[in-house]
Amino acid sequence: MDFSRVELSDDDQxxxxxxxxxxxxxxxDEVIRRDRETGDNFDAGVHLALGAAGYLEKEWKPESEGxxxxxxARIWALEKRRAHVPWVTSGTTAMIAHSVEKFGSxxxxxxxxxxxxxxxxxxCLGYTEPEGGSDVATCKTRAVRDGDGWxxxxxxxxxxxxxxxxxxxxxxxxxxxxxxxxxxxxFLVPLDSPGIxxxxxxxxxxxxxxxxxxxxxxxxxxxxxxxxxDGWTVVREPLNVEHGAVAAAQDGLQDVSIMMHQAxxxxxxxxxxxxxxxxxxPDGRRLIDDGSVAYRLGRSVARMEASLSAPSIFGRVAxxxxxxxxxxxxxxxxxxxxxxxxxxxxxxxxxxxxxxYRFAPLVGIYGGTLEVFRNxxxxxxxxxxxxxxxxxxxxxx
Numbered sequence: 202m203d204f205s206r207v208e209l210s211d212d213d214q215x216x217x218x219x220x221x222x223x224x225x226x227x228x229x230d231e232v233i234r235r236d237r238e239t240g241d242n243f244d245a246g247v248h249l250a251l252g253a254a255g256y257l258e259k260e261w262k263p264e265s266e267g268x269x270x271x272x273x274a275r276i277w278a279l280e281k282r283r284a285h286v287p288w289v290t291s292g293t294t295a296m297i298a299h300s301v302e303k304f305g306s307x308x309x310x311x312x313x314x315x316x317x318x319x320x321x322x323x324x325c326l327g328y329t330e331p332e333g334g335s336d337v338a339t340c341k342t343r344a345v346r347d348g349d350g351w352x353x354x355x356x357x358x359x360x361x362x363x364x365x366x367x368x369x370x371x372x373x374x375x376x377x378x379x380x381x382x383x384x385x386x387x388f389l390v391p392l393d394s395p396g397i398x399x400x401x402x403x404x405x406x407x408x409x410x411x412x413x414x415x416x417x418x419x420x421x422x423x424x425x426x427x428x429x430x431d432g433w434t435v436v437r438e439p440l441n442v443e444h445g446a447v448a449a450a451q452d453g454l455q456d457v458s459i460m461m462h463q464a465x466x467x468x469x470x471x472x473x474x475x476x477x478x479x480x481x482x483p484d485g486r487r488l489i490d491d492g493s494v495a496y497r498l499g500r501s502v503a504r505m506e507a508s509l510s511a512p513s514i515f516g517r518v519a520x521x522x523x524x525x526x527x528x529x530x531x532x533x534x535x536x537x538x539x540x541x542x543x544x545x546x547x548x549x550x551x552x553x554x555x556x557x558y559r560f561a562p563l564v565g566i567y568g569g570t571l572e573v574f575r576n577x578x579x580x581x582x583x584x585x586x587x588x589x590x591x592x593x594x595x596x597x598x
Contacts, residue, residue, distance in 0.1 A: 207272065207454075217276050223254065224284040233285055234544045237556060240408035242289035243323075243365045251291075252320025261295055261318070275454040282465040290323050290362035292462070296439040297324040297370040301389060304426040304435050309389065313368065324389070325362040327371035327413065328436075330355070337372055337440070338381045338433065342415060344373035344388065351425070353390070353418040363399045363411040367392055370439075371415075376430050385432030388424050395419070406559035440568075449512060457509075458516025463564050464509060467524050470553035471505055474498060474531045477550055494534055501527040514582075518574050524561035532558055 209217065227250045236244055251257050260277060262268035269277060281288075298317050301310060301324075316322030328337040342355025353373060363369060368389050375386040392399070396418040402410050427435040442459065449457065478488035478498060488494045504527055508519035532539040535549040543552030565571040579585040 209272075213272060213276070216273055217280070220256075220277060220280045221284075223256075224280060224286065227251075228284045228286050230544075232287070236287045237407075237543050237552070240403070240406075241362075241365065242287050242408065243291070243362060244287045245365065247287060248291060248323070249320040252318060257291075257320055258318035261298055271450075271452055271454045278456075282462050285465070285469075288462050290325065290365050293326050293362060293370075294322075294324045294366075296442055297326070297368075297389070300370065300387075300426060300435055300439055303438075304387070305389065306423055306425075308423050309426075313389065316367070322368060323362065323366040324368045324370055325360055325366040326439075327357045327360050327369040327390070329357060329359045331358045331412070333358075337436070338385065340372050340374045340381075340385060342371070342373050343377070344375050344386055344420075346375075347419070350419055350421045351388070353388070353396075353415045353420060356412060356414045358402075358412050359410050360399075360413045361408075361410040363392060363413050364401065364409075369413065370426075370436075372432055372436055375432075379430060382433045383430055385436070386429050387426040387432040387435040388420055389426055390415075390418065390420055390424060404563055406561075406563055408560075408563060457512045458514070458520065460517055460520040460564060460567075461509070463560070464505075464520045464524070466553070466560060467505060467520075467527070467557050468509075470528070470531055470550065470557045471498075471502055473550040473553045474535060475502070477535055488534065497530050497534060501530050514574060514578060517568075518571055518578070521561070521565040521571055524557055524564055528554060528558040528561050 227247050228244075232244050232247060236242065248257075256277070259267065259269045260274065264270050268274070294317060298314065301313055301317075305313070313322055317324070327342075330339075330341060333339050333341070342353065342357065344351045344353045351373075353371070355373070357369075357371070360369060369392055371388045371390045373386050373388060374384050376384040378384075390397075396416040398414040398416070400412050400414070402412055404410060426432075449455070475498060478494055481487055489498070504523050508516065508523040510516075511519040531554040535554060538547055538549035539554045541548035541552060542555055545552065548555075576588050580587055
């Protein structure tokens, strides 16, 4: 493995310095504190500032159309991560914007994309249904033709960011009699359409997601993405991104797997724990001098580094599982004060381990549960065949 550093030109170094200064100005301690308290994983002021400065357009457009080159895209991604830019709604917008560019009509792209680049239009995912679980193809939300448009009825669960977004990337069933992967049609539905109701749902870690109800929602056909009943083609690419099934780049200027942004919170918590245990306490002793502390911290660091190096879907699983496994150890090492959240007097690490501890269970659910991903690895990477969920047949006596 090549761990050599990339040498930056004077211009690239100036770009790095510029981005750090910009992010320090806009991603303040108050922004981070408010984001942790609301659980929104989004800050409108920061997002609009990114749009106004041209960062969103450069991040999401290809280099041939004025976007960042590979090196600057990598610099930008790492600096956003280090600054802890609120990330969820920006991430879903980026995923969906690529599908709008690829499958949207010229009229739709002209309406949506300039607003996406300015930060005024944000896009969220309308996949999961209350009874559907991780298999988004088992879609019961119906879209029925009505003249030049469609009427949509149904509901979607875990539509994170809907209350901060203007459009939802909605998977619908347009032919219930067809096989499930041949019955789907995708729409980019304006969330201010009559008949849409957004209700907040709090997760165990304090984040906000939403359930969204669609009652006789009328949508013009221009908001359809791709062909009727060919929605699986449209949704497959963003699903692959969520699953981590992305080919490695030869230049090495990309994450080896997804979930690296989330893993940055784990890395920050480990760094703070390592610094804390090296401090001399009132009794003149350091926690790190206790062999059990050194062992547990070292084990956590080793597991984290291994997970950060795991590629593709394997990294998707390793990062989420490692966050779940080491966050309790970090809190236990630091003691009771590690349970205090960010901005609280007396917190052992300004809420770093506490946040990872709360956040870790959800990282193992985003885009599908760890159990689903492990089955995918077993079936497609290891060739073990489909999992058998039915109870074993009883032998005849």
